[in-house]
Amino acid sequence: MGCSSSSTKTRKSETSLKAALIIQNWFRGYKARLKARQHYALTIFQSIEYADEQGQMQLSSFFSFMFENYAHVHKEELELRHQFLESEQDTWDRHDYVDLIDVPDSYNGPRLQFPLTCTDIDLLLEAFKEQQVLHAHYVLEVLFETKKVLKQMPNFTHVQTSPSKELTICGDLHGKLDDLFMIFYKNGLPSESNPYVFNGDFVDRGQYSIEILMILCVSFLVYPNDLHLNRGNHEDFMMNLRYGFTKEILHKYKLHGKKILQILEELYAWLPIGTIVDNEILVIHGGISETTDLNLLHRVERNKVRSNLSPPFQTSRVTDTGSEHSKIIDILWSDPRGKNGCFPNTGRGGGCYFGPDVTSKILNKYQLKMLIRSHECKPEGYEICHDGKVVTIFSASNYYEEGSNRGAYIKLCSGTAPRFFQYQVTKATCFQPLRQRVYTVESSALKILKERMISRKSDLTHAFQLQDHRKSGKLSLSQWAFCMEKILGLNLPWRTLSSNLVNIDKNGNVEYMSSFQNIHIEKPVQEAHSTLVETLYRYRSDLEIIFNAIDTDHSGLISMEEFRATWKLFSSHYNVLIDDSQVNKLANIxxxxxxxxxxxxxxxxxxxxxxxxxxLMRPDVTNLV
Incomplete structure (x- = not known):
């Protein structure tokens, strides 16, 4: 009896163990599938983000083209060259910009006292937590004072750490104020004993870029030897035009916004381009190339590079400045890759991709041990590559969507390995189950991808039909994926994504026109040709920037003559094949x-x-894997 009972218990125990293992394996597989879906969603976000940056690069070249071809149309009124590229001297007078702007008694926001102290940092933090707006008088005064100190600084700041004085390095913040608050809460405020490096991209995309910039600038003015600011590729007035900071300034400071933007353009140019820690760690925003010359970069006139997107023809030193300009673009725009060598950064359209061999070559040449950079969103907030020699740090959590990624910062101390600290600003969605959070990120990614598809509907349809030799309305999955990549150029796993984007019949063939089902571009002018509508939608951000630039008196209006002349230049430069008669008809409407x-x-x-x-979509409907 005893033996039988014991045997039964053993069998039950084994069964329970097997059941537990089955459940555990199922859960691991389920979680892995969710993580894969999240990864594909982030890939969509990043591919489209980089494609937009390519568009911004092309827009910059268009401005140069426009300067050469537009003057005969409106030579007297065209101020684009001066406005966008030619602010060569510090012409803005402090008296005109600060002293003439009074702070009324009715203003109940923070009032800064110059010279600034740590009390002003606290005052600013508390005010911004209450969503107060700092008065334009103080904004301009902070910017003027910051620029004055920055002008005295070298291109690379040298910092020393010690066991009693660790250094904290933060990556991109992109206007996400809650992340900066989280960093200060976890790590403490900047001080002589708690130094920081903020590694560029303070602004754009988020809603609180000016608040972040003010906190960083005020902290810098209080602790100029202990808070260090590196320039990022978004500390650039041309980038701000597309990615939101310009609009934020003009919205929050309707009366003095233009003055703030003009001072910002100068301030950006004086930001250091890097930090060297303990003579062995290079901290820059983007990366390096095989021609990176730190000795040259120590000597460049960084203030000459007003925009890293604009050609440096505003000085007589065209050849030298052009070389310096390209070196700075590499520093601000480049990305590491696992493949050896150095090749054009086709994803972003600027800088380069650099491999482990390039990293080793440059670090060895200058007796450095590590490169710390930012510039790329990482799911965990940081990533280590190139045999531990390259570290990416990204401090904006929930960058693409709630729950899309964590933020992180690094603490450095001489003689010890870097320590990483992760966080994620918790909103309501972050408390949802993983499945629901992944669905939220996934749905948002698919939405913007479908918008990109509908903006190229005519081109995609033409490509599909060329492949559809039998005129069946169907293509093989590989044919459909080939057309998608050829037209959109996003380097995405189209086969994996197909189940979310198109209808697939029982034989595995794609009904290719279902790529555009349940989505269309609303057009206010019904008479407009569909191809023209798609073109206007696709280039709407570029066109808005261009026409705002033409509107030099900021009236919100441009003349028909300006519209027609600029459209012809735009369509010529961008190779947009739209009949002039369509454009003229649209202009008249x-x-x-x-x-x-x-x-x-x-x-x-x-x-x-x-x-x-x-x-009507539900979490159980959308599956990327």
């Missing part, structure tokens, strides 16, 4: 009151993508 002027910004805002049945 846009001139609603027939006064010869067009409110082009309002017109562009009327173009948006409509997603039908968007609210």
């Amino acid at each position: 846009m001139d609603l009151n027939k006064d010869g002027s067009i409110d082009f910004n309002e017109f562009l805002k009327a173009f948006y993508v409509v997603h039908r049945y968007e609210g």
Whole structure:
């Protein structure tokens, strides 16, 4: 009896163990599938982000093209060259910009006292937590004072650490104020005993870029030897035009926004381009190339590079400045890759991809041990590559969508390995189950991908039909994926994504026109040709920047003559094949009151993508794997 009972218990125990192992294996597989879906969603976000940066690079070259071809149309009024590229001297007078702006008694926001102290940092933090806006008088004064100190600094700041004085390095913040608050909460405020390096991209994308910039600048003015600011590729007025900071400034400071933007352009140019820690760690925003020359970069006139997207023809030293310009672009835009060598950064359109061999070569040449950079969103907030010699640190959590990624910062101390600290600003969605959080990120990624697809509907349809020799309306999965990559150029796993983007029949063939089902571009002018509508939608960000630049008096209107002339240049430079008669017809329709002027910004805002049945999707419907 005893033996039988014992045997039964053993069998039950074995069964329970097997059941537990089955459940455990299932859960691990389930979690792995969710992580894979999250990874593919982040890949979509990043691919589209980099494609937009390519567009920004092309826009910059268009401005140069425009300067050479537009002057004959409106030579007297065209101020683009001066406005965008030619601010060669520090012409802005402090008296005009600060002293003439009074702070009224009715203003109940923070009042800064110069020279600044740590009390002002606390005052600013508390005010911004309450969503107060700092008065333009103080903003301009902080920017002027910051620029004055920055002008005295070298291109590379040298910092020493010790066991009693660790250094904290933060990556991209991109206007996400809650992340900066989280860093200060976890790691403490900047001070003589708690130094920081903020490694560029303080602004753009997020809603609180000016607040972050003010906190960093005030902290820098209080602790100029202990808080260090490196320039990122978004500390650039051309990038700000596309990615939100310009709009934020003009919205929050309607009266003095233009003055703030002008001072910012100068301040950006004086930001150091890197930090060297303990003579062995190089901290720069983007990366390096095989031609990176730190000795040259120590000597360049960094203030000559007003925009890293614009050609440096504003000085007589064209050849030298051009070389310096390209070296700085590499520093601000490059990305590491696992493949050896140095090759063009086709993803972003600027800088290069550099391999482990390039890292070893440059570090060895200058007796350095490590490169710390930012510039790329990482799911865990940081990533180590190139045999531990390259570290990426990214401090903006939830960068693409709630729950999309964690933020991180690094603490360095001489003689010890870097220590990483991760966090994620917790909103309501972060408390949801992993499945729901992944679905949220995934849905947002698929939404913007479908918008990119509908903006190229004519081109995609033409590519599909060329492959569809039998005119069946169907393609093999590989044919469909080939067309998607050829037209969109996003380097995505199209086969894996296909189940979320198109209908696939029982034989595995794609019904290719289902790529555009339940989504269309709303057009305010029904008479407009569909190809023209797609083109306007695809280039709407570029066009908005261009036409805002033409609108030199900021009236919100441009003349029909300006519209036609600029569109012809734009279509020529971008190789946009739209018949002039269509554009002329559209221009006449846009001139609603027939006064010869067009409110082009309002017109562009009327173009948006409509997603039908968007609210009907459920977490169990969308699966990337």
